[in-house]
Amino acid sequence: MYILGIWDGHDAGAAIVEGNKIIAAVNEERLTKKKLDVGFPKNSIKSCLEIAGLKASDIEHVAVTTTEFTKTLERMFPKLRENYYYFRRRKMLKPRFEAFRHYLKYILTLVGPLPFCKEINEAILRKQLKTLGFENFKIHFVEHHLAHAADAAFASPFNKALVITVDGLGDGVSATVNVLENGELERIETTPAFDSIGIFFEQVTNIVGMRELEDEGKVMSMADYSYPFNFEENKLKDFFKVEGLRIKAKYSPIKQYDLLSRIAWSMPREQFAYMAQQLLEYILVNLFKNAIEETGIEDVAWSGGVASNIKANMKIRHLDKLKRWFVFPHMGDGGLALGAAFYVNYKLNGVSKYTFEDVYFGPKFSEEEIEKTLKENKDKIEYEEVEQPAKYAAELLQKTYVFWFRGRMEYGPRALGNRSILAPAGDENIKNDLNLKVKKREWFQPFAPSLLKEDARKIIEDIKNKYDVDKFMTMGYLAKKEVASKIKAVVHVDNSLRPQMVGNENKAYKELLKEVKKESGLGIILNTSFNIHGMPIVCTPSDALDTMLKTKTKYMIMENFVIELK
Numbered sequence: 001m002y003i004l005g006i007w008d009g010h011d012a013g014a015a016i017v018e019g020n021k022i023i024a025a026v027n028e029e030r031l032t033k034k035k036l037d038v039g040f041p042k043n044s045i046k047s048c049l050e051i052a053g054l055k056a057s058d059i060e061h062v063a064v065t066t067t068e069f070t071k072t073l074e075r076m077f078p079k080l081r082e083n084y085y086y087f088r089r090r091k092m093l094k095p096r097f098e099a100f101r102h103y104l105k106y107i108l109t110l111v112g113p114l115p116f117c118k119e120i121n122e123a124i125l126r127k128q129l130k131t132l133g134f135e136n137f138k139i140h141f142v143e144h145h146l147a148h149a150a151d152a153a154f155a156s157p158f159n160k161a162l163v164i165t166v167d168g169l170g171d172g173v174s175a176t177v178n179v180l181e182n183g184e185l186e187r188i189e190t191t192p193a194f195d196s197i198g199i200f201f202e203q204v205t206n207i208v209g210m211r212e213l214e215d216e217g218k219v220m221s222m223a224d225y226s227y228p229f230n231f232e233e234n235k236l237k238d239f240f241k242v243e244g245l246r247i248k249a250k251y252s253p254i255k256q257y258d259l260l261s262r263i264a265w266s267m268p269r270e271q272f273a274y275m276a277q278q279l280l281e282y283i284l285v286n287l288f289k290n291a292i293e294e295t296g297i298e299d300v301a302w303s304g305g306v307a308s309n310i311k312a313n314m315k316i317r318h319l320d321k322l323k324r325w326f327v328f329p330h331m332g333d334g335g336l337a338l339g340a341a342f343y344v345n346y347k348l349n350g351v352s353k354y355t356f357e358d359v360y361f362g363p364k365f366s367e368e369e370i371e372k373t374l375k376e377n378k379d380k381i382e383y384e385e386v387e388q389p390a391k392y393a394a395e396l397l398q399k400t401y402v403f404w405f406r407g408r409m410e411y412g413p414r415a416l417g418n419r420s421i422l423a424p425a426g427d428e429n430i431k432n433d434l435n436l437k438v439k440k441r442e443w444f445q446p447f448a449p450s451l452l453k454e455d456a457r458k459i460i461e462d463i464k465n466k467y468d469v470d471k472f473m474t475m476g477y478l479a480k481k482e483v484a485s486k487i488k489a490v491v492h493v494d495n496s497l498r499p500q501m502v503g504n505e506n507k508a509y510k511e512l513l514k515e516v517k518k519e520s521g522l523g524i525i526l527n528t529s530f531n532i533h534g535m536p537i538v539c540t541p542s543d544a545l546d547t548m549l550k551t552k553t554k555y556m557i558m559e560n561f562v563i564e565l566k
């Protein structure tokens with residue numbers, strides 16, 4: 001039985017599962033080229049159907065998440081939704097009454113699902129699905145945090161685990177603690193939207209002049225440029241506390257926004273970012289610690305937008321009592337389509353375990369399709385097919401950066417060696433070039449490495465045990481001091497890094513790292529997503545070629561083709 005999951009909010013997308021297999025999962029932004037695109041994901045649905053080799057009429061079960069009041073309004077008035085997200089992500093000119101709009105948002109989003117919401121949502125979605133050719137199907141609604149929890153629980157390798165979700169909010173909830181045992185997922189505590197630590201971090205992001213729902217990671221990186229404070233000196237320390245398995249806010253989101261704005265006024269923004277990050281870490285570490293102590297379960301899986309904070313994740317990982325951990329790689333709302341499909345598959349068919357070795361769930365392009373694109377551009381590029389693209393790339397990576405495009409597109413925010421820009425890990429000049437000329441990112445944003453899993457202990461200091469590895473770039477680690485100076489381009493100012501530890505899940509990429517190791521002694525390279533900053537990661541060969549031409553990048557490896565700019 002095929003189940004289609006869809007998510008039509010921030011970072012919309014679709015996914016298809018069957019049995020214990022993820023057949024396809026794609027986000028709308030990759031297809032429309034609008035970063036974190038919102039709205040009904042018609043392109044993602046079509047793409048998933050194409051990958052699965054199905055027609056819309058073959059699908060009998062559609063899983064959808066979130067029926068809160070504001071989501072219902074957004075579905076009823078799609079233009080309103082678009083404007084609202086553009087406003088929050090500062091993609092429009094600063095509107096008059098900006099503060100009022102924020103107040104309105106906080107008031108409205110605190111309202112969870114109302115009795116009539118489900119019927120309205122079902123009618124709208126049914127109509128939209130029918131326009132795509134869906135005929136006889138049942139719509140199943142999955143609560144927002146259940147979808148996040150299903151992602152973390154069912155993709156994790158655990159039979160018994162704590163499952164924790166933390167985000168801004170969804171369906172009136174901002175955090176949950178759940179227990180997974182023998183395939184059953186049970187929620188044991190809920191933190192309402194009013195007490196949202198995720199909204200707190202969104203507000204901080206907004207106040208330091210960045211984009212909510214997009215730049216929270218920049219706030220985290222900027223925090224490392226502040227001089228450190230004791231928690232006692234932190235002016236935000238009383239804003240939140242943890243009581244048992246629940247987070248408690250001192251102020252309403254509206255009062256909190258006012259107070260934060262006033263505090264931020266009096267200090268440099270990196271100091272303010274530091275205080276916010278420190279508080280977030282303190283709250284999450286205590287929540288996880290309490291949950292482990294109370295349940296006696298030492299394996300933990302987590303998801304939700306806040307799980308993208310790799311520094312907080314690192315502090316959680318360092319907890320003595322935590323044994324094994326799993327962060328769902330598409331932790332934000334972009335992963336909800338898959339989570340909704342997971343949950344419905346669990347309810348209908350009892351499936352609660354998936355083969356989750358990698359996240360290459362997107363489209364793939366044949367050699368013929370690629371060559372067609374290359375031929376169309378032969379006045380601008382030269383290309384040849386080579387037998388050992390990894391060897392070729394490794395040689396280039398001694399002196400420059402390279403675009404690397406292979407296989408199925410990644411699901412989630414990280415490029416994991418199929419749509420990646422690669423560079424030498426030790427060359428800061430190439431890194432700066434990449435930052436300023438190609439990626440156009442802020443100077444304080446670090447780059448992350450991909451490294452051979454077998455070399456991880458040579459490079460990283462704080463690997464606790466054999467489970468403590470990450471192939472999805474969801475976790476912060478600390479570099480060994482003696483190695484950090486050799487891999488400066490991929491280590492942050494505090495010696496931390498966010499590695500992808502590559503094993504057999506991506507053989508072509510592993511091959512490349514082995515070739516790099518032959519050349520430089522260490523199997524590690526800089527890996528950043530294949531896009532210009534502010535744009536989604538490339539999907540098709542022609543997206544990749546466009547980016548190459550726009551950035552005047554000299555070399556690209558696409559499957560077995562080596563492409564050089566004329």
Ligand SMILES: [Fe+2]
Pocket residue numbers: 144148167168169170304305332333
């Ligand atoms: Fe969420």
